[in-house]
Amino acid sequence: MKQKLVIIGNGMAPGRALEKLLTLAPDLYEVTIFNAENRVNYNRIMLSPVLSGEKKFEEIIIHGDGWYIKNNVTLYKGHKITNIDRAKKQVTSEHGIVADYDKLIIATGSTPFIIPVPGHKLPGVLSYRDLDDVTAMMLAAKSRGSAVVIGGGLLGLEAAAGLKEQGMDVTVIHLMPTLMERQLDPAAGYLLQQELEQRGIKVLCGANTKEITSDTDGKVGAVHLEDGTVIPASLIVMAVGIRPNSKLAEQSGLDVNRGIVVSDNMQTSDPDIYSLGECAEVGGMCYGLVAPLYQMANILAAQLTGDETAKFVAQYTPTRLKVTGIDLYSAGDFAEGDDREEIVFRDAASGVYKRLILKDNKVIGVVLYGEASDGPWFFEKLKSGENIREIRDMLIFGQNAVLGSTNADPLAAVTALPDEAEICGCNGISKGDIVTTITKKGLTDLAAVRSHTKASASCGSCTGLVEQLMTLTLGDSFNANAVQSLCSCTELGxxxxxxxxxxxxxxxxxxxxxxxxxxxxxxxxxxxxxxxxxxxxxxxxxxxxxxxxxFINERVHANIQKDGTYSVVPRMWGGVTSAKELRAIADVVDKFDIPTVKCTGGQRIDMLGIKKQDLPAVWKDLGEAGFVSGHAYAKGLRTVKTCVGTDWCRFGTQDSTGLGIKLEKFMWGSWTPAKLKLAVSGCPRNCSEATCKDIGVVCIDSGYEIHIGGAAGLHIRGTKILGNVSTEKEVMEVIVAVTQMYREQGHYLERIYKWMDRVGLEEIQKQIMDDLDTRVAYYNGFVYSQKFAQVDPWSERVSGVDKHEFNPLATLALEPAE
Amino acid sequence: MNAMTENWVEIGSINDIPLRGARCVEHGDMTIAIFRTSDDKIFALEDKCPHKNGPLSDGIVHDGCVTCPLHNWVISLETGQAQGADKGQSLSFPVQMNGNKILLSLRAKS
Incomplete structure (x- = not known):
């Protein structure tokens, strides 16, 4: 008999806890949720993009109705719990629903703080808390009137920017001398104020609201400040803070302080009742940002499955302002003090301000404004308490400067490197080597530097650095962005x-x-x-x-190894094999004395150490068992990785194995600009790792998500979603069409993600997802080309093609010594 | 025997080697790669890159050179010398043509 778990509240924290619980122990509890809001679980921190019109509500839903049905969770929407009977272990909703519980979670969240000035109850005074507030604000914005936002913190500023975006005339009133004083130091607060004012938002700091007065219709009309200023407004948003909503817990006799008091394992004073989220108080603190709330969720989920080791540990949480175009990041402690040092970087012209606060050579606080991409890296340093003495000179320039990579203020970083600093790790070439060679030989282009020094000639990942060294050495005469010629035989790209x-x-x-x-x-x-x-x-x-x-691999249809022998990888369609195939492989391995047999990353079997002259005979035996070339050596279609999908997996949503095999059988033999690896996952758990492939499919209940542009080699990249389709036929069409588009446009050796970066995902979507005629034209182009490409190169060679590749021209007898 | 005298061995016809390609001649433990360039010149090198012994006969032939398939060293077909920044030399052998027939001397050039 399952235990009964009742959750009061359906915000992000309990949503995450439930998701985690269902992953850890899907069948342990029968779950019932009562939500006072008449909605499914949505991402509350994305309300600002909804307000500014950048996102729709549908896009910020975390769990749609289907999710609750699929996971057998009963969700009562619009049901507020009015009573908890701890003796009977029962809860009652305002509509009279009674539910028994073995374990209860209270996640009632928080309520916005409303300043009790005269007029605060007038129609037109809103808080900024849930979707209803956003809807009301968007409605009010239609009048294009004036809005006043009271509160210049994170939420208030996001609301102000959103309302401005909706066409309102916006004034922010803030009690403190600078904006976001809890997250920003005065300098950054000032820059932020300037930026907002440039966007036409009025900001009044040090302003105290005295009262709100009505217009003639009895709705809000104006805000009056202590200093006598009157600001007309048809909409007032109060965003001055939140208060934990602990009323229900208090009525039920649980320990309540500022919030519902819980231990570090989220248990309230009643061991069968837990609490988490903005209503919970742990270690004397209440939390409002998402990271600690998610930490609580993970701990609670672990507790519910009987793992009592997980404990809540207070952590700094970084802050980011979600206003498009404003780059701001802060974390940690940034008050001044005698025992602290700071590193400050300012660039007035481009509005960049960076400040690191150090104590005993450790980062304890970071404020970034204008250029915040290094925020997470600094935060990592802050959390780990790493001693930064060694890298202190470069620290403020960020990760790339310190680690010697590309981007952000690159020349400063390269200039700072010592002559012996290694630039090209593959070939062991130092900065000094490169600079000297450029000067001595008068080199002016990258290809020449590569051929004379070898720097960046192998994996190419230091190309950016080498180009920077060239700029450094040659000055403006070197233009790295000029079209790179295909090679030194031509000037054309x-x-x-x-x-x-x-x-x-x-x-x-x-x-x-x-x-x-x-x-x-x-x-x-x-x-x-x-x-x-x-x-x-x-x-x-x-x-x-x-x-x-x-290249030799494509010439002899096998992969050359370091000793000049070859490896052979037969195709295993979708990674599926059989006893007969395995037996044939075993026989070949014995017969040709193949030293190593290994599973590849693409779900097939690699036989390594085969002599070149044995290749045709190996292929003959493999061919008799039905194998064809796996093209493991080709700039062409390699593998289509799959998971077992609906055939076996209890989570599978579609026939991922079957689809993978169909794709592979359709596309094998095709040549592409660079290697092309595919995968099909049967559900979003993504066991076949489709989201780091060139093209991936993630099956979902409603169909197929088609992904593109992943990589997991020299560079690691997650895919982007190309689009969603509902049938296998469309999956085939889209994947084949996009492959053909890449075949026609890609530069040789350019992986699909680089091509995508070059032409833009939107352009690909436009041609493949939106324009059906173009899609069909590409599809037909591929199909035509396959007529000539789908010939198994192994059986061709078994029957005598290219014999000269595998046999010596002559074998000479050893001469007797003269 | 006079040191200048070569001992020529016939190893096959030029038509046995693909244009811009190579074939091998086995001689005991040694393999010699015979190259044919785009202008029908024939060269012979020990089938070993001076870098890591890569089989030069599997490389791409271009402009009097071959690029090793293992790490892209470029070797001169005439001298066996590594080109560009790389240092090293493969053994090279004299070759002579008699009509279409290729004659190879097994005494490496010095």
């Missing part, structure tokens, strides 16, 4: 070459080199594979693939 191949109908490599005035006779190791790919992609039926312009 990839995009130009691709465009001209089509425009001039160039159909062979020599023709391209002739027409586009290549500066070398037969190209180089960079341009030839690129041109070969462009021609394969653009003229699938006419172009004869030039194998001598392909």
């Amino acid at each position: 990839h995009s130009d070459v691709r465009r001209l191949i089509k425009a001039k109908q160039l159909k062979t490599i020599p023709q391209v080199m002739q027409e586009l005035e290549w500066q070398t006779s037969c190209g180089c190791v960079k341009c030839r594979p690129a041109l070969n790919y462009y021609l394969v992609a653009d003229w699938p039926n006419e172009y004869a693939d030039d194998y001598q312009s392909r």
Whole structure:
């Protein structure tokens, strides 16, 4: 028999606790929620973007109605609990519903503080707390009248910016001398005030509200300040703070102080009753920001599953203002004091102010205004208490300066590096090496620096740094943003070459080199594979693939290893295999004495250490068992990773395995600018890791979420959502079409995420998701090209193609010594 | 025997090697890569990159050089010298043509 868990309140804190509980122990409790608000759980901290019109309510829902049904949670919307009977362990709602509980959670949140000045109850005086307030504000804003926001804290300023955005004339009244004084020091508060005033929001600091008066209709008309100022207003928003809502707990005889008193495991004075969220008081403190509330939620969920080790620990929480265009970050303690030092950076022209407060060489406070991207990094330092003495000189410039990467004030950081600082980790090249070579040899472009020093010639991740060194050494004559030529054989960039191949109908490599005035006779190791790919992609039926312009792996259809042997990876459609296939692999491994057999990251089996001349024979045996090449070596479709989906998984929402296999069978053999890895996950738990693939599908109840542009190699990137569709047929169309678009536009060796960054996700969405004709045209282009590409290269070679690749020209007898 | 005299061995026809490609000749433990450039010149190098012994015969042939498939070192087909910033040299062997026939000398150039 399941235990009964009743939750009073359905805000973000209990929502998170419940989500966590259902993950940890889905079947432990029968859950009932009573929510006084007539809504599902939504993201309250996103109310400001709703007010400013940047988001719709639907976009900030955390759990929709379906979620409660799916998880067997009973949700009473618009039911306020009026009584808790602790002896009977029962709660009663205002509509007379009675529910028994074994465990009870009180999460009644907080109520906004309303200053009891005369007139505070007039119609038109609002707080800023829930969606009703936002709706009322948006309605009032339609009149385009004047609004006064009382309170210049986080919420008040977000409300002010939102109302301004809605077209109102806004004045902020703040009691203290500077804005957001709890989160910002006076200097940053001042910059913030300036920025708001520039946007046309009036700000009055040190202003004390005396009364609110009505207009002739009995609605609000004006705010009167202590100093006699009168500000006309048709809408007044009070955002001066919140008060824990502990009334119900108090009536039930629980210990209540400022909030409902709980121990560090969220238990109230009644061991069967827990409390969390803004109504709870732990260690003498009540909390209003989301991070500590989520911490409470995790602890409560653990408690409910019997894990009593989790305890609440008070932490600093960083603050960010959610007003578009204002970059502000603060955390920790920033009061001045004798035992403290500070590092301050100001750039008046661009409105940047950064201040770090240090104590004993540790960061204890951070205030960033105007450029806040390093906030989380500084906060990390603050939390860890790391000694920053070593990096103190560069600290204020942020993570990139200290760690020697690109971006933010890069030249200052590069200038500061010592000559022996290693720039290219792959090749062990120092700053001094690079600068000396540039000067001595008079180098002026990146390609030349690469060929003379090797710096950034391997993985390329230090390219930015090398370019900065070039700017540093060569001054303005070096322009890193100029179009990079494809290689040193031409001055044209990839995009130009691709465009001209089509425009001039160039159909062979020599023709391209002739027409586009290549500066070398037969190209180089960079341009030839690129041109070969462009021609394969653009003229699938006419172009004869030039194998001598392909990298060895694609030439012999296996992966070269450090000792010159090869590895072989057969296709396992969607990662599914069988006893017959495994037996065939085992036999091949025995027969050819293959030293290593390993599972790949793409759900298949890799056989390593095969001699080149054995490859055709290995493929023959594998082919007899039904295997074809896995193209594990190709700039082309590699794997489609899947999870078991609805076939087996109790959480699966769609047939992810089947869909993955369909995709792989449709797309195998296609060449792409760089490798292309796909995955299909059967539910948002995402076991096949679709959100770090080039293209991923996450199945959901209502259909399929199509993701694009992930990477998990040299660079780590989460995908972006390309769009949602409801049928498998549409998934196939969209994925095939976007792949074709990438095939036609991508630069050789440019992964899909880089292509996406270059052309923009919106453009891709426009062409693939919104314009059905374009989608179909790309789709048909791919299908046509597959007619020529879907030939298994292994069976071709078993039947004698490219024999010369695998056999020696001659084997000479050893001569006797003379 | 005179040190200048080469001992030529016929190893095959130029048509056996793809244009801008290579084939191997096995000689005991040693493998020699025979290259054919875009202008039909033939060169022979030990099939070992001076860097990490990568098989040069698997590289891409361009402009009188081959790029090693392992770490992209560029080696001169004529001299076996590493180009650019890299230092090192592969053994190179004399080659002669007799019509379409390729003749190789097994005495490495010095």
